[in-house]
Amino acid sequence: MLRTIVTISALGFLLAACGKSTTDRAISGAGIGAGLGAAGSLATGGSAVTGGLLGGAAGAAAGGLTSHDTIDLGKPIWK
Numbered sequence: 001m002l003r004t005i006v007t008i009s010a011l012g013f014l015l016a017a018c019g020k021s022t023t024d025r026a027i028s029g030a031g032i033g034a035g036l037g038a039a040g041s042l043a044t045g046g047s048a049v050t051g052g053l054l055g056g057a058a059g060a061a062a063g064g065l066t067s068h069d070t071i072d073l074g075k076p077i078w079k
Helices: 002-015 022-043 046-064
Strands: none
Touching: 022 046
């Protein structure tokens, strides 16, 4: 179980990166949040789908509301 959570989290971090535009930051924040939300929910015995949805929403909000100067993880892989 712990190995699965670590693997999902690592893949989420490898596949996601921030960006300079608000849209890029919201998309990458949603990806990171969904992965971590699902993993955290599985670790606590909850539903991975619910955790992923809540984490994705929180990540999208955080990515869209922060500026490039505040948090910078680099260029998104889709660009």
